[in-house]
Amino acid sequence: MIHLRYHGTTSIPVEAECLTPDNLAGKSPAQIAALPIQYGNASASLGDFFSVEGDSADKEMVIEGDCDRVKRIGAAMASGRITVRGDVGMHLGAEMTGGDIHVHGRAGDWTGAEMRGGRIHVHGDAGCLVGAAYRGGQIGMRGGVILIEGKAGNEVGAHMRRGLIAVVGDVGDFLGVSMIAGGVFVFGRTGPRPGAGMKRGTLAFGGDMPGLLPSFRYDCDYRAVFLSLYLRQLRAWNFPVHDRLFTGSWRRYSGDLIEMGKGEVLHWRET
Amino acid sequence: MLTINETTIEDTFAEAFPMTAVRLIVTAETPSWAQTAAQVTTGYASSVIGCDAEAGLERTLGPDETPDGRPGVSLLLFAFNRDALQKAVVNRVGQCVLTCPTTACYNGLPMIKEKAIRIGGNLRFFGDGFQFSKKLEGRRFWRLPVMDGEFTCEDYFGTIKGVAGGNFLIVGATQAAALAAAEAAVAAIRQVPGVLLPFPGGVVRSGSKIGSKYKKLRASTNDAYCPTLRGQVKTALPEGANAVYEIVMDGVDLSSVETATRVGVRAACRPGVLRITAGNYGGKLGPFHLHLHKLLAEA
Numbered sequence: 001m002i003h004l005r006y007h008g009t010t011s012i013p014v015e016a017e018c019l020t021p022d023n024l025a026g027k028s029p030a031q032i033a034a035l036p037i038q039y040g041n042a043s044a045s046l047g048d049f050f051s052v053e054g055d056s057a058d059k060e061m062v063i064e065g066d067c068d069r070v071k072r073i074g075a076a077m078a079s080g081r082i083t084v085r086g087d088v089g090m091h092l093g094a095e096m097t098g099g100d101i102h103v104h105g106r107a108g109d110w111t112g113a114e115m116r117g118g119r120i121h122v123h124g125d126a127g128c129l130v131g132a133a134y135r136g137g138q139i140g141m142r143g144g145v146i147l148i149e150g151k152a153g154n155e156v157g158a159h160m161r162r163g164l165i166a167v168v169g170d171v172g173d174f175l176g177v178s179m180i181a182g183g184v185f186v187f188g189r190t191g192p193r194p195g196a197g198m199k200r201g202t203l204a205f206g207g208d209m210p211g212l213l214p215s216f217r218y219d220c221d222y223r224a225v226f227l228s229l230y231l232r233q234l235r236a237w238n239f240p241v242h243d244r245l246f247t248g249s250w251r252r253y254s255g256d257l258i259e260m261g262k263g264e265v266l267h268w269r270e271t
Numbered sequence: 272m273l274t275i276n277e278t279t280i281e282d283t284f285a286e287a288f289p290m291t292a293v294r295l296i297v298t299a300e301t302p303s304w305a306q307t308a309a310q311v312t313t314g315y316a317s318s319v320i321g322c323d324a325e326a327g328l329e330r331t332l333g334p335d336e337t338p339d340g341r342p343g344v345s346l347l348l349f350a351f352n353r354d355a356l357q358k359a360v361v362n363r364v365g366q367c368v369l370t371c372p373t374t375a376c377y378n379g380l381p382m383i384k385e386k387a388i389r390i391g392g393n394l395r396f397f398g399d400g401f402q403f404s405k406k407l408e409g410r411r412f413w414r415l416p417v418m419d420g421e422f423t424c425e426d427y428f429g430t431i432k433g434v435a436g437g438n439f440l441i442v443g444a445t446q447a448a449a450l451a452a453a454e455a456a457v458a459a460i461r462q463v464p465g466v467l468l469p470f471p472g473g474v475v476r477s478g479s480k481i482g483s484k485y486k487k488l489r490a491s492t493n494d495a496y497c498p499t500l501r502g503q504v505k506t507a508l509p510e511g512a513n514a515v516y517e518i519v520m521d522g523v524d525l526s527s528v529e530t531a532t533r534v535g536v537r538a539a540c541r542p543g544v545l546r547i548t549a550g551n552y553g554g555k556l557g558p559f560h561l562h563l564h565k566l567l568a569e570a
Contacts, residue, residue, distance in 0.1 A: 162406065164407070183405065202405075220420075222419075222421070223300070223373075223420060224421065225339050225341070225420075225421065225423045226339075226405055226412055226414055226421070228338075228339040228340050228341070229338055229405075229407060229412065230405075230407060232338070232339070232340060233408060246340060262401075262403075264403075
């Protein structure tokens with residue numbers, strides 16, 4: 001296991017996309033400390049901000065410290081595991097294709113943006129545009145799982161095409177905007193206009209029902225068996241799921257009818 | 272000569288052969304509807320001599336044992352090869368599970384992509400374009416809109432090479448004694464995981480031999496064990512025998528069929544049972560030979 005301790009104090013962003021288990025595997029602590037990173041508009045070395053010790057061969061990485069100014073941790077990673085004890089900056093696990101990231105703290109905007117596989121588990125809050133497409137991009141998250149035990153910001157799951165995002169707490173505006181497919185579960189409150197422009201996919205609300213756009217139509221109240229598969233899997237990932245969600249029924253709406261209208265909004269109801 | 276509870280065990284063997292098997296986990300809102308689905312899905316599936324598959328209930332499952340947390344059943348289906356099995360399972364799930372209120376259907380075996388058969392992926396067209404699929408942890412589930420909500424069915428199901436044709440015959444002094452022994456054997460075998468008893472109630476009364484005097488028939492009555500023919504044919508019945516029942520078993524592996532044979536024979540050795548024997552074709556049909564004496568000695 002390779003151990004990195006953040007000792008930076010800067011408020012200037014540090015872009016450390018070299019911090020992936022794949023990239024560090026086989027390198028000595030000294031080689032890792034010498035890896036180039038971007039510090040504002042200047043180049044720097046990883047060792048300028050992190051102390052490094054341990055063995056990276058097993059692709060297990062632990063990062064300690066408040067890294068909320070450190071961007072792109074785990075970006076494009078394909079395998080291995082990163083555990084962060086502290087906050088992380090933007091673009092955590094963006095475009096990753098495999099592996100696991102656990103953050104015992106908060107994560108910034110664009111967490112898991114355009115990711116294709118693997119799993120990100122944020123034990124605190126996350127920012128905006130979780131699993132979203134980058135500006136100008138057509139497709140957001142294409143696979144994998146993002147679990148957020150705290151709150152999340154606006155446009156979570158924007159343009160996502162496949163995969164799963166689950167949020168225990170509240171989320172902001174435009175949840176799943178222009179969603180192509182995939183699933184987003186929210187157990188807290190949701191801001192306005194969820195699912196705006198969604199083509200397919202599932203938005204499931206286990207907490208308060210958000211106001212829906214008029215381009216969504218009520219379908220029915222029913223037992224959504226497939227949701228049990230998801231809820232049980234979430235529990236298997238040690239993600240908190242309230243017992244009540246395994247009972248009751250789900251109210252289903254179809255939308256967004258200004259697009260294909262094959263998306264669904266599900267809201268848990270006690271029966 | 273080996274005897275158990277005064278029942279003679281013949282020194283012979285059952286001959287079994289490999290068949291492709293699949294395990295379906297069928298769930299429903301209530302145990303009763305899961306049982307209904309099990310009953311109809313495994314109907315007309317006693318022998319591949321005349322059916323598209325051999326099928327049966329493996330066991331009932333509690334809510335904590337199923338993928339969706341509802342009561343369910345585990346069903347085993349066997350056919351000669353994967354193509355035949357896929358065809359049979361698609362038809363049976365399509366006609367008997369999809370149609371059954373509240374049910375869902377999941378794969379119950381480890382998945383090896385090259386050996387998988389596609390079930391949900393073939394049934395999805397019933398959704399007429401309104402079907403959804405969801406992919407979770409590498410497994411794809413199809414959701415078909417139906418009149419009570421949705422039918423959820425897994426896309427691919429894993430298959431294995433199982434062992435079919437395990438058998439033994441219970442030779443009784445009376446029909447009642449033989450049937451009671453057969454029922455006891457079935458009850459014991461049903462406790463063995465990975466085994467199905469494809470015949471009605473797990474018991475066969477019309478044991479067959481290969482061929483017939485009629486050219487079109489592949490199998491015909493096993494005249495050597497028919498008590499009414501004792502005076503006309505070369506009988507295999509011992510003196511005092513008046514009824515024979517056969518227990519046929521398919522299992523997910525040889526070990527499960529061996530265990531089932533062992534517990535079944537022991538349970539069948541009751542008063543009024545004269546002899547236990549087994550059916551074989553001189554070792555020419557299948558590669559698996561279940562020698563009764565050897566199996567019972569291992570116990």
